[in-house]
Amino acid sequence: MxxxxxxxxxxxxxxxxxxxTVALANEELLKMEGDPNQWVTQLGNYSGxxxxxxxxxxxxxxxxxxxxxxxxxxxxxxxxxxxxxxGDVMYIHTPFPNIVYALDLNEPGKxxxxxxxxQDPDVIPVMCCDTVNRGVAYGNGMIFLNQADTxxxxxxAKTGEVKWTAVNGDPTKGETATMSPLVVKxxxxxxxxxxxxxxxxxxTAYDINTGEMAWRAYSTGPDxxxxxxxxxxxxxxxxxxxxxxxxxxxxxxxxIGGGTTWGWITYDPELDLIYYGxxxxxxxxxxxxxxxxxxxxxxxxxxxxxxMAKWVYQMTPHDEWDYDGVNESLLVDDLEVNGEMHNVLVxxxxxxxxxxxxxxxxxxxxxxxxxxxxxxxxxxxMETGRPQVVAEYSTDEQGEDTNVQGICxxxxxxxxxxxxxxxxxxxxxxxxxxxxxxxxxxxxxAYTAGQPYVGATLSMYPAPGGDHLGNFIAWDAxxxxxxxxxxxxxxxxxxALATAGDIVFYGTLEGYLKAVxAKTGExxxxxxxxxxxxxxxxxxxxxxxxxxxxxxxVGGWAGIGLAAGLTESTAGLGAVGAYQSLSNYTQLxxxxxxxxxxx
Amino acid sequence: xxxxxxxxxxxWLCLFAAAGFxxxxxxxxxxxxxxxxxxxxxxxxxxxxxSGYRRYHGECHVCHGPDGLGSSFGPSLVNSLKTLSYDEYxxxxxxxRQNVSQASHRAMPAFGMNPNVMCFVDDIYAYLKARSDGALxxxxxxxxxxxxxxxxxxxxxxxx
Numbered sequence: 001m002x003x004x005x006x007x008x009x010x011x012x013x014x015x016x017x018x019x020x021t022v023a024l025a026n027e028e029l030l031k032m033e034g035d036p037n038q039w040v041t042q043l044g045n046y047s048g049x050x051x052x053x054x055x056x057x058x059x060x061x062x063x064x065x066x067x068x069x070x071x072x073x074x075x076x077x078x079x080x081x082x083x084x085x086x087g088d089v090m091y092i093h094t095p096f097p098n099i100v101y102a103l104d105l106n107e108p109g110k111x112x113x114x115x116x117x118x119q120d121p122d123v124i125p126v127m128c129c130d131t132v133n134r135g136v137a138y139g140n141g142m143i144f145l146n147q148a149d150t151x152x153x154x155x156x157a158k159t160g161e162v163k164w165t166a167v168n169g170d171p172t173k174g175e176t177a178t179m180s181p182l183v184v185k186x187x188x189x190x191x192x193x194x195x196x197x198x199x200x201x202x203x204t205a206y207d208i209n210t211g212e213m214a215w216r217a218y219s220t221g222p223d224x225x226x227x228x229x230x231x232x233x234x235x236x237x238x239x240x241x242x243x244x245x246x247x248x249x250x251x252x253x254x255x256i257g258g259g260t261t262w263g264w265i266t267y268d269p270e271l272d273l274i275y276y277g278x279x280x281x282x283x284x285x286x287x288x289x290x291x292x293x294x295x296x297x298x299x300x301x302x303x304x305x306x307x308m309a310k311w312v313y314q315m316t317p318h319d320e321w322d323y324d325g326v327n328e329s330l331l332v333d334d335l336e337v338n339g340e341m342h343n344v345l346v347x348x349x350x351x352x353x354x355x356x357x358x359x360x361x362x363x364x365x366x367x368x369x370x371x372x373x374x375x376x377x378x379x380x381x382m383e384t385g386r387p388q389v390v391a392e393y394s395t396d397e398q399g400e401d402t403n404v405q406g407i408c409x410x411x412x413x414x415x416x417x418x419x420x421x422x423x424x425x426x427x428x429x430x431x432x433x434x435x436x437x438x439x440x441x442x443x444x445x446a447y448t449a450g451q452p453y454v455g456a457t458l459s460m461y462p463a464p465g466g467d468h469l470g471n472f473i474a475w476d477a478x479x480x481x482x483x484x485x486x487x488x489x490x491x492x493x494x495x496a497l498a499t500a501g502d503i504v505f506y507g508t509l510e511g512y513l514k515a516v517x518a519k520t521g522e523x524x525x526x527x528x529x530x531x532x533x534x535x536x537x538x539x540x541x542x543x544x545x546x547x548x549x550x551x552x553x554v555g556g557w558a559g560i561g562l563a564a565g566l567t568e569s570t571a572g573l574g575a576v577g578a579y580q581s582l583s584n585y586t587q588l589x590x591x592x593x594x595x596x597x598x599x
Numbered sequence: 600x601x602x603x604x605x606x607x608x609x610x611w612l613c614l615f616a617a618a619g620f621x622x623x624x625x626x627x628x629x630x631x632x633x634x635x636x637x638x639x640x641x642x643x644x645x646x647x648x649x650s651g652y653r654r655y656h657g658e659c660h661v662c663h664g665p666d667g668l669g670s671s672f673g674p675s676l677v678n679s680l681k682t683l684s685y686d687e688y689x690x691x692x693x694x695x696r697q698n699v700s701q702a703s704h705r706a707m708p709a710f711g712m713n714p715n716v717m718c719f720v721d722d723i724y725a726y727l728k729a730r731s732d733g734a735l736x737x738x739x740x741x742x743x744x745x746x747x748x749x750x751x752x753x754x755x756x757x758x759x
Contacts, residue, residue, distance in 0.1 A: 077672060077704065096704055121699040125708040128661060130672070401745065439739075443653060446757040451713035457656040459739060555671055588671055 048266035050421035058501030073590035078555020081135025082536035096131035113160030139183030164211035191261025198256035215307035219259030258282030259296035263326025277325035285455030311362030322411035323351035350413025368480030410438035432492030495536025507533025553590035649742035651726025680731035718756035
């Protein structure tokens with residue numbers, strides 16, 4: 001009697017406690033991300049550190065790693081993003097047509113359910129750089145998929161049944177989706193893609209239970225559409241003032257001005273702020289858009305409840321090189337910079353500078369090159385935050401129809417979206433990078449809705465003096481220094497994973513999954529998966545045993561040149577010139593590979 | 600050069616007429632058997648062929664690969680133009696094409712309303728034909744200066 005009464009009471013108490021937080025999915029996610037046996041968000045946790053406390057697989061035994069099981073996704077094009085693991089179920093996704101599989105870990109590879117949306121194939125050719133998708137999100141018993149055609153769909157995590165859908169954009173105008181949503185409190189937050197089609201970027205929040213739009217914050221335009229307070233929203237400590245965006249564009253160009261939001265979002269539950277970056281201004285021809293083009297190429301700190309911006313920081317005013325600012329911001333506490341402790345945000349930008357900022361105030365603490373090849377700017381002025389642009393490499397100054405040569409990094413940046421990782425054990429950041437330079441020739445283009453709006457042709461090639469296109473580096477974000485750097489034949493286009501086993505994992509474009517020593521960078525393990533890896537590595541346990549999982553399936557920007565074959569020519573076109581010989585190493589095919597230590 | 604310019608005008612006539620389908624009639628198919636759409640002198644291509652190189656690599660290469668060689672998901676136009684006539688080329692550019700099935704997720708958009716493609720559709724053809732004929736290698740071609748008439752043509756067609 002008594003025990004039963006107590007039990008009932010406990011249930012009532014639990015229910016009461018649970019009630020006010022039912023809508024707050026982040027409490028559930030916060031609890032789950034603290035459990036290293038699962039992998040509940042694409043970046044491993046809200047801080048975006050992609051760090052796991054698991055250490056069964058460690059620097060001593062990782063050399064013995066073996067393939068435990070594998071699974072073909074049935075789709076050929078580029079596989080970005082990675083698996084989630086919630087309890088006994090693994091969720092994986094594919095590029096267009098954006099299939100989602102729920103796989104049973106009790107019977108590895110068995111499909112519990114499969115969801116395949118019906119999408120108009122017209123969306124395929126309006127995706128600039130392959131039909132990639134960076135993965136699903138979990139929250140409140142649902143799986144959220146941001147489809148290529150911008151439909152955000154909520155699926156029952158147990159059955160795959162559609163709970164609701166929301167349409168976030170119009171693919172006939174070139175608006176598409178590739179990024180992975182983030183669940184924060186009672187909202188699902190999603191960005192858009194399509195700056196190469198003159199799309200106007202925005203971040204949008206939907207109600208997690210109904211799919212109703214809660215707020216939308218544009219990257220460009222009038223203050224009320226930016227969701228800023230001219231007096232309270234700051235840029236490096238100063239209020240941004242009225243019409244901060246409109247003043248920096250000529251005419252109506254901001255309406256087709258890009259600044260899409262196709263990268264990663266991170267979240268600080270203490271400060272209650274989300275962090276993300278905006279992409280390139282549109283077009284790629286800078287002469288057609290005089291001004292700073294705010295707030296393209298900008299880090300935003302926003303309130304997830306109403307979207308209001310607390311602070312902004314524009315890394316590349318008036319972009320002339322396509323250095324999108326969308327890369328992830330890793331959130332790390334108590335980093336000592338110049339003798340003072342800060343809760344920081346660390347952001348490895350496409351423009352080749354790594355930024356360490358105080359994430360509460362938006363103060364710029366460190367901005368240093370994380371590839372010595374970077375030459376388009378000498379440094380970042382720490383007062384104004386502006387990069388000091390070298391005239392020789394200014395495609396605006398050199399003008400339309402001029403082929404500006406030898407710019408480093410290339411348009412794909414010193415690093416693209418492939419997320420980095422941070423180990424609290426070493427205090428180091430581990431970053432997959434590109435070591436590629438370019439020629440850039442801008443020219444005049446006209447805008448037509450739903451059609452490419454690019455305005456430049458590019459050639460890419462290895463950085464001077466090098467015969468390799470990538471590096472995997474360890475970075476000290478307090479000092480702004482490279483600690484070690486491993487050259488790779490091709491760009492490292494895979495998201496990295498650091499673990500308590502003192503090892504760091506990443507994939508390569510040839511298809512190798514590698515493990516290196518977190519302190520020294522020494523390679524401890526490598527295995528060749530069926531295709532090039534542009535997906536992100538994760539780890540989890542099942543029945544007490546640790547596994548490593550990764551999607552392979554080459555493609556994305558790196559895959560554009562894949563079929564072209566080997567040539568000594570460096571001239572060409574965006575990513576392709578640099579990746580011509582990749583087809584000698586790998587071919588298409590989406591596969592999940594899961595690794596474990598032998599029994 | 601002259602022929603390139605003429606074809607451009609003929610095309611626009613057909614576009615304004617009916618979004619593409621009448622292009623077969625509007626384009627003077629007989630002309631192209633008589634004359635190459637490109638010229639190469641002392642290793643330098645004419646401006647229009649160079650313009651085709653630039654526009655190809657602005658609008659087309661993200662699917663059809665560098666130098667017209669194809670990508671992981673788009674066919675090689677260096678091969679296609681060995682068999683595709685000018686008229687067929689124009690038809691596909693204007694109207695697009697789809698091949699979507701369980702095994703294939705290929706689709707080409709209709710560029711008929713895109714001035715960045717259609718204003719230069721003959722330039723792009725000249726470039727690809729030079730590649731397809733083996734007259735032009737990979738990479739950025741050496742080229743002659745931009746003639747005033749090309750500047751005027753570009754601005755008039757793009758509406759600047």
